[in-house]
Amino acid sequence: MRVRAALLDADLGFIADGVLSWDATGALTEVGAYQGGPVDEDRRGELLTPGFVDAHVHAPQTRIIGRATGPLLDWLATTTFPEEARFADAGHANDVYARFTRALVRSGTTAACVYGSSHPTAAGALFSALDSAGLRAIAGPVWMDEGAPSPLCVAPEVSRDTVLALRERYAAHPRLSVAVIPRFALSCSSRAMALAGQLAAEHDLLCTTHLSENLGEVQAVRERFGNDYVDVYADAGMLGRKTVLAHAIHLTERDWRRLSDGGVIIAHCPDSNAFLGSGTFPWTAARDHGVRVALGSDVAAGRSFRMGFAAAYTYDNALRDGATLAPIDLFAALTRDASAALGLPGGRLALGRPADVVAWPMPPWADDADAVLATLLFDADAPVASATWISGRRVWTDDGRPWWSVVREPIAR
Ligand code: GUN
Ligand code: ZN
Numbered sequence: 001m002r003v004r005a006a007l008l009d010a011d012l013g014f015i016a017d018g019v020l021s022w023d024a025t026g027a028l029t030e031v032g033a034y035q036g037g038p039v040d041e042d043r044r045g046e047l048l049t050p051g052f053v054d055a056h057v058h059a060p061q062t063r064i065i066g067r068a069t070g071p072l073l074d075w076l077a078t079t080t081f082p083e084e085a086r087f088a089d090a091g092h093a094n095d096v097y098a099r100f101t102r103a104l105v106r107s108g109t110t111a112a113c114v115y116g117s118s119h120p121t122a123a124g125a126l127f128s129a130l131d132s133a134g135l136r137a138i139a140g141p142v143w144m145d146e147g148a149p150s151p152l153c154v155a156p157e158v159s160r161d162t163v164l165a166l167r168e169r170y171a172a173h174p175r176l177s178v179a180v181i182p183r184f185a186l187s188c189s190s191r192a193m194a195l196a197g198q199l200a201a202e203h204d205l206l207c208t209t210h211l212s213e214n215l216g217e218v219q220a221v222r223e224r225f226g227n228d229y230v231d232v233y234a235d236a237g238m239l240g241r242k243t244v245l246a247h248a249i250h251l252t253e254r255d256w257r258r259l260s261d262g263g264v265i266i267a268h269c270p271d272s273n274a275f276l277g278s279g280t281f282p283w284t285a286a287r288d289h290g291v292r293v294a295l296g297s298d299v300a301a302g303r304s305f306r307m308g309f310a311a312a313y314t315y316d317n318a319l320r321d322g323a324t325l326a327p328i329d330l331f332a333a334l335t336r337d338a339s340a341a342l343g344l345p346g347g348r349l350a351l352g353r354p355a356d357v358v359a360w361p362m363p364p365w366a367d368d369a370d371a372v373l374a375t376l377l378f379d380a381d382a383p384v385a386s387a388t389w390i391s392g393r394r395v396w397t398d399d400g401r402p403w404w405s406v407v408r409e410p411i412a413r
Contacts, residue, residue, distance in 0.1 A: 001022050001040050002019060002020070002037075003020050003359075006018060006362065007349060008369065009049070010050075010328070011348060015033055016368075018031075019032065019033070020048055020355070025392070026355050027355065028350065043386075045361070046361055046362060048349070048358070049331075049358050049360065051356040052108050052111075054305070055267040055342065056244065057112050057114055057296060057302075057305070058114075058300060060086075061300035062099055062300070063083060070276035070301075072217055072276050081152055084152060088119050093119075095406070098406050099405075102396075103299075104135060106305075106384045106385055106403055107304075108358035110135065111135070111136035112135065113244060114137050115181055116141045116142060118141055118144045119154070120154070123162050130175075131173070136175040136356065137175070137176055138176075143156060143187075179208055182197075182207075184209055185225065185233070193233075196238070197233075197237035201237055206242045208246070210247055212249055213278050214250075214279075230255040233245070239258065244265045244342070245265070245267065246266075247266075247268075247273065256285050256291070268281050270295075271301075271310065271313050283323050292337075295310040296310065307334050308376055309380065327373035328369065328373060330377055335348070336348050357389045358385045359388075360375075360385055
């Protein structure tokens with residue numbers, strides 16, 4: 001496959017008239033300025049970028065985007081837990097997960113760290129949906145054994161066995177792997193937390209959870225565990241380089257040092273933080289402590305799957321916190337840096353890398369890096385991706401239908 005269009009990459013920069021080729025294995029074989037020769041697709045007027053990475057998204061919350069019932073604990077109790085309880089029904093899970101995957105690829109997201117519901121059967125449905133959509137993902141069921149309605153509670157041994165079964169089933173899979181996801185301290189017993197930390201360490205699995213998102217939540221954690229939030233996760237052995245902690249808003253200087261010493265990754269979810277009134281993420285504290293930050297949509301507390309919006313709101317949030325971010329650095333955060341942090345192979349337009357590539361329509365004046373970044377990240381009226389490929393396989397072509405449509409035809413290769 002050979003495509004001609006403008007290119008943008010975190011290392012390469014902007015190429016106004018570029019070309020990308022990939023081979024039958026889906027690896028990039030040509031990246032650079034167009035210097036002649038036939039192409040399979042002439043996409044001049046569009047921009048090709050690496051696919052975006054969503055470091056934190058909840059698949060079973062696809063149908064509740066926009067339900068304004070925050071702050072966090074109210075939103076969980078009134079909107080989120082009742083919706084997630086429906087995922088006991090495999091038919092419901094299959095239906096919603098098909099729409100979820102469509103929403104990701106149309107938004108130019110080619111890889112994601114995905115929270116499922118707590119149900120073992122729905123975890124299988126999530127992996128099947130991610131697989132047939134062609135997505136790259138690190139996913140798993142959320143672990144919950146208390147602090148939630150009983151239909152959502154699952155014994156930690158069952159969650160552990162579900163993770164182990166998925167690990168075995170997808171061991172040789174080129175794009176999917178399983179994560180350990182104790183939902184947050186308030187939905188896990190100390191035993192669940194300890195088992196989760198142990199499982200992740202034993203099998204070198206990515207471990208992800210929520211941390212210090214909302215003041216009411218922080219207070220409830222202190223009352224329940226008699227400990228600071230970070231200590232609860234530290235006690236479970238969860239603070240390591242393969243740990244992704246979402247939000248991380250209300251933290252002390254000591255907390256930041258512990259996160260830094262552990263080498264964790266923070267998933268910053270700015271739209272969720274706004275919609276649930278959670279607060280301003282202390283961007284400068286993370287930067288000053290050298291803590292890696294990736295960006296998450298956090299649908300459905302975040303109101304869009306589009307990671308360009310997450311980048312725009314990250315810019316706004318950082319500005320409030322006293323830092324002015326460069327748009328190219330935000331772009332790098334969504335692509336190269338998130339891929340590196342999560343151990344994913346995409347994120348760069350470079351020879352030998354998988355062709356996880358997105359084509360974006362561009363206005364006629366977008367003829368340099370600043371202009372394309374303005375459209376890609378900050379123009380809320382810009383269109384969605386016109387095409388998306390993952391490992392060279394075409395997984396999305398814009399058909400103008402709403403994102404919630406279910407497409408039953410097989411994906412074209
Ligand atoms: N904390 C625990 N569960 C959730 C969730 O689903 N969304 C958000 N934003 N925070 C959480
Ligand atoms: Zn979340």
